[in-house]
Amino acid sequence: MLTTRHVAAIAAGIAIGCAASGTQAQQLTEIKISYQPALYWALPFYVAEQKGWYGELGLKPVFSTFPAGVPQIAASASRSWDVGGAGSVPATLGAVRYDLLTIGITNDESYGNALLATSKTADAFMKNPASIKGQTIVLTANSTGDYAVQSCLAKWGLKKTDVTVKSMGQAEIISAMSSGNADLGGLWAPNTYTMEEKTGAKQICSGQDAGAAVPGALMARADYAKEHPENVAKFLAVYLRGWKWANAHQPEAIAMMKKFYEQGGVTISEASMKKEFTTRPTYDLAGQLKIMKRPAGGKSEVDDWFTKIGAFMQANGTFPKAPDAGKFIDDKYMKMVDADPKLKAFANRTD
């Protein structure tokens, strides 16, 4: 039976709870984060959200997801998001069109962007790559997949004009190759695994094989980064912790990855998920600072990667002049993480 004392105690408890949650809500700063679902490099966003790490640094993430990099970049013009991740080609496009900054690297996806051939043709093409001359390749034009495929062609001494390139979305490429309407396709992971597992297609050349570095980019809107540099640094710290944790707890990370991929409509085997970890290097804070470090008057490793990507996009006619990587790649926010003992410790935590 409830006494007056009980009622008073419950009311006080509720009041204290409401006040505490209200205070916490007031302390959290909203940050709009964009990404593409069911992609390896987006896993840390999911892990951090599930584990409540954003709140630990006073951030309240508001996620927006996009089916591809181009609509994601276009949405930045209306300030639909503040920070996020995308492929290096969309990131370069965003730098030119909407002043987006590249503030870090999500992963090295050179292996995950590749040219695949159907099961019946793969062996012949691998044995004699010159026989690809005159063939039709279906790919998503002006994407990291396109960049990897063109690098593979160059490795075999072939030019883009030696083949017929037909541009379409990743889903249509899978459909075209599965139905026997195309033998060669440019895909990126996890679509590469889907093709391999469901149709027996084989990866005959990746960006890595062709010596082309295909990084993924962490981005921030320049105006947002200028107004809220501390939030950008916190965002990076959370992302870096995501990889630290995922690499230290791979079985648990793969279980979360499975859920994350399924939410995005992608089902691949556990073996393929493990392959994502083994073939796509990620960078911790020290690694990020190292690849972004510019020697006096020189270019960083990341500058070199994006300079080549800019040249590829210029050759495709996307813009008349390749952008200067030094103007949109900014390691300032990584350095802020490094300079703040609390953030640095947070970014390097594996728990």
Add this chain to the structure above:
Amino acid sequence: MVRVLGRRPAWVGAATFVVLFGAWYALTTLTQTISPGRFPAPSEVWDALTQIVVTGYADARLQVHVLHSVKLVVLGFAAATLSGVPLGLAMGASRAFEAFVNPAFLLIRPIPPLAWIPLAIVWLGLGDAAKVLIIWFAAFVPAVINSYSGVRGIEPHLIEAAKMLGVPRGLYVREVLIPGALPMIFTGLRLSLQACWTTLVAGELIGAIAGLGHVLYQASLDIFPAMIVVGMAAVAMTGAVMTLALGWLERRAMPWVAARGGRG
């Protein structure tokens, strides 16, 4: 007075373009009220036009893209005309045939042309045939409906007079049915031609290597507003030229209508 009135629309039309261009220049260049990221300035559109004409864009020059799109539209339109008009005429002329065909036609009619894309790829591959199929479907429906309505709209006393005079079947079709339905047939063909152009962009999503739809698709991937405007203008102008050509054909096919001053 009549001549002045007759000239007025041309002047008004030209003035519309001048005002629109002036507003465009003022908003994007003089005052920069609209940023280049949202809508390109005239100078940017000029640069994009120069790029696609001189060096090319989306793997070809503008003239190649235009010719490729015109080829697809002409093939799709011709296929729709050759299949849709006779079908519509037959449905209009014969109640029994209409009863036989109409259920299937009613079933197919509401399906959006874009819904055929996956099947078109499976049936016809990634070549032009699949694109022509999509365009054909978009143009086919208005061709059938208007041809059918044209026959049904023929004044009954003309049909009765032909029957009373014992006009042979072939002559009846040539001299009564087709001329009587012709105004509606051409209305349908105008709609079909418009449908061809609106579906072209979707059709050229099927692994195109050239074409104005391909240019628009590539420009959207590149977030290249100036090139999108160039592509849109090219579609508008090429579509307008083909509509004028159809109008010319219509006047040749129906001199009696032109003589009455109708359907300019």
